Amino acid sequence: MKTVLAGMMLLVATLLYAELDWVDYDTARSSAEKEGKIIMVMLSQEGCDACWYMEEVVFEDDNVAAEIAMDFIPVYFDIKADDIPEKFTYIGTPTFYFLTAEGKKIERLNGAVNVKDFTTLMRDVKASVKKR
Amino acid sequence: MKYIIFLTALTGVLLSAMPSFLMPDEAFKPVITKKNDTTYEIRIDLGNDIYVYEDRLNIKDLDPDDGIDLHVKKLSTAVKHDSDMVYVTPPLFEVTFSGSGSAKAIKILLEYQGCSEQGLCYNPMEKEFTIDVDATMLQSTTAAAGGASDPRSESDEIAAIFKDGSIVAVLAAFFGFGLFLALTPCVFPMIPILSSIIVSQGENMSAKRGFFLSLIYVLAMAMAYTIAGILAGLFGSNIQAALQDPVVLTLFALVFVALAVSMFGFFEIGIPQSWQTRISKYSGKAGEQGGVVGVAIMGFLSALIVGPCIAPPLAGALIYIGQTGDALLGGAALFVMSLGMGVPLLIIGTGAGKFMPRPGGGMTTVTKVFGVMMLGIAIWMLSRIIPEALSMFLWAVLLIVSAVYMGVLEPLKEGTRSFNALFKGLGVVMLLYGVALIYGALTGAGNPLNPLEHHANRAALSVSQQNSGSADIHFITVRSLQELESELAKAKGKRVLVDFYADWCTSCKELEHVTFKDPDVVEKMGTFVLIQADVTDNGEQEKALMKAYNVFGPPAILFFDESGILLQGKTIVGYKDPKEFLGLLNAI
Incomplete structure (x- = not known):
């Protein structure tokens, strides 16, 4: 019963959220607190093949998009255009940070990964938050 | 316990999900090496799986106004990667300095950006190089260029002369190259063309007129090379190759066949009467003027079709024009070079005017010889596009038929003069060689100059078979x-x-x-x-x-x-x- 329900919710979410709803970091912190979600920060830049892959392939995947919409608040930084908070260090793009509503780092991902690995990573991040 | 298992699982997943990426300074290692006093090489060594975007790679002169110019030559090639052009092997650039500035240190900025195939793109990066340049070396590079310290190919050397030399030196050098080129087989096919044109001009041919016609021919030829060179430089296209197109070659082969047929006296090729009268309105001498135009056209065309041997001087000039866009100097150099190439033609043309027999009498034999040569040129041109065996066969036909015309199969008449005997002897040689060519064509030989190669190889093979046989190269x-x-x-x-x-x-x-x-x-x-x-x-x-x-x-x-x-x-x-x-x- 529970799985059926979860499946239905996922389906609804899929229909509702085809695209990611990127917000700025401050907005993300307050909404994360209110909605009990996890902040997902992406550091990106223009003309970056690997970022393009994440945005156009991985995040276009319906299940990934739905899962992000349900449990994460996505934040987008362009390293060439935006001021990046000091704590988000990177050696290149894309770099992902998963943070609690208080801004505490849960996980960091360097570079692009495929749909399967990104899904696993999101599940693990969620699991480790529940554990705390 | 459960917690520990979970933790290990998580670490395992994260480790597999996160390939370890090279740090930027491991991924890209810019290196500069000195080649000679004015030439440096800049290379970016790449880590494993690293690539660099072609359009993000720039080499800049940080002091553009110090009187020293920077010339950057790209030595490596980008490849298509998804939709971008990238370097997957270390990109290499040659930087050359020129000018007369007094600056001692030159600052160069190298900008680049790249990614790892594992899925990470690095920030745009830059590296500044400071190079100490001896300003006095810059002016005297002509002497230094191509020195022993820096091995260059012939075409490089020619491009170097351009880069550094004065205009007079450049032009003189190219005239010399032209003379040198005239000694290569590239020019040989032009000799019979020119001679036959002059001979076919017929009556009142003098040394002066022969020289004049040859000059027209050579100038037209030079013009063709100049135009081709400039166009090739400006558009970077391979005009020579375009002219080697089967259709073009076939058309020109047909022109030569027609010329040959006219030499044999089957029909006359001339400018239509109406054109001649029109020209005669502007000048008194219709026939002569028409001849000049014809000669000029032949010169122009034969340069394009017969001349383009890929000779180093031509390639060098084209490389230079292509790189600098200095079409004027490049064009002038090519023109002068063609004049150099034309010198022997001028001599022959003048001689032809003076010594060639007048029409009538002995004339027929000479024109027929030229006719055979024309046919030879047609076959030579076709040989680039038809199967080897077929071209060998055509050569054989030409030789054998000519030999028969020369009376090889008829007995020499009573009281023959020695000249006729010599003529017949030559005919016999041609006949035999023609037969050898047919044999060669049938046994699969490809080189008309070595029709029996397979025969010889077979004999050689049987000897050398024990010692591992003949290795063949395989591309x-x-x-x-x-x-x-x-x-x-x-x-x-x-x-x-x-x-x-x-x-x-x-x-x-x-x-x-x-x-x-x-x-x-x-x-x-x-x-x-x-x-x-x-x-x-x-x-x-x-x-x-x-x-x-x-x-x-x-x-x-x-x-x-x-x-x-x-x-x-x-x-x-x-x-x-x-x-x-x-x-x-x-x-x-």
């Missing part, structure tokens, strides 16, 4: 830049020889039939990975391939070192005999 064939890049990538760790080849290229065939058959050459070539870039089709991808490596036409042989970097000074352009070729191979 990997590529037709596009992408294929070449991937073969180069596969060949990493080994030195690579890339032979630009086309079916229509005579010098390529010579290389194939003579040089690449020499056992010493074959042995030495065996130490390289052999790739043949087949540009016969001369389509978009072939053009892109040639352009990527600054190859102006086949044959050109490029060498790459173990890490896949083009050895710039080692490129071989044009035909080389086995001994010369071996020497160049050994120098690599």
Whole structure:
């Protein structure tokens, strides 16, 4: 019963959220607190093949998009255009940070990964938050 | 306990999901090396799986106003990666300084950006180089260029003369190259064309008029080279190759056949009467003027069709024009070079005017000889596009039929003069050679100069079979830049020889039939990975391939070192005999 329900919710979410709803970091912190979600920060830049892959392939995947919409608040930084908070260090793009509503780092991902690995990573991040 | 299992699982997942990426300074290592006082090489060594975007790579002069100019030459080629052009092997650039500034230190900024194939793109990066340049060296580079410290190929040397020399020196050098070129087989086919034109001009031919006509011919030829050179430079396209198009070649072969037929007296080729009268309105002498125009047209056309041997001076000039866009100086140099090439033609033309027999009497024999030569030229042109066996067969037909006309099969008449005997003797030789050619064509020989090669090989094989037989060289064939890049990538760790080849290229065939058959050459070539870039089709991808490596036409042989970097000074352009070729191979 529970799985059926979860499946239905996922389906609804899929229909509702085809695209990611990127917000700025401050907005993300307050909404994360209110909605009990996890902040997902992406550091990106223009003309970056690997970022393009994440945005156009991985995040276009319906299940990934739905899962992000349900449990994460996505934040987008362009390293060439935006001021990046000091704590988000990177050696290149894309770099992902998963943070609690208080801004505490849960996980960091360097570079692009495929749909399967990104899904696993999101599940693990969620699991480790529940554990705390 | 449960918690520990979970933790290990999580770490495991994260480790597998997160490949360890190279830090930027490991991924990209910019290096600069000094080649000589005014030339430096900049290279970015790349870590594993790292690539650099072509359009994000810039080399800048940080002091553009210090009187010293920077010339950057790209020595490596970007490949298509998804939708971008990127370097997957270390990009290499040659930076040359020129000018007369007093600056001692030159600052160069290298900007670049790249990614790892594992899925991470690095920030745009830059590296500043400060180079101490002795300003006094800059002016005297002409003497230093091509010195022993810096091995260059012939075409490099010619390009270097351009870069550094004064205009007079450049033009003088090119006149010299032209004279030198006149001694190569490239010009030979023009001799019968010119002579026959002059002879066919007929009556009142004098040395003066012969000289005049030859001059017109040579000037027209020079004009053709100049235009072709400038266009090639400006548009970077391979005009010579376009002129080797089967359709064009066939058309010109037909023109020569027509000329030959007219030589045999079947019909007269002349400017239509109406044109002649129109021209005569502007000048009193209709016939003469018409002749001049005809000669000029022939000169222009024969330069385009018969002349384009890929000779180093031409390639050098084209490389220069292509790189600098200085079409004026490049064009002038090509013009002067063609004049140099024309000097022997002028001498022959003048002589022809004076010594060639007048029409009537002995004239018929001479014109018929020229007719045969014209047919020979037609076959020679067709031989680039028709199967080897067929062209050998055509040669055989030409020789045998001519021999029969020469009366080989008829007995010499009573009281024959020695000249006739000599003539018949020559005819017999032609007949026998024609027969040999037919034999060769039937046994699959490809070289008209060596019709019995298979016969000889068979004899040699039976002797050498015990000692491992004759090794044959084997090329990997590529037709596009992408294929070449991937073969180069596969060949990493080994030195690579890339032979630009086309079916229509005579010098390529010579290389194939003579040089690449020499056992010493074959042995030495065996130490390289052999790739043949087949540009016969001369389509978009072939053009892109040639352009990527600054190859102006086949044959050109490029060498790459173990890490896949083009050895710039080692490129071989044009035909080389086995001994010369071996020497160049050994120098690599």
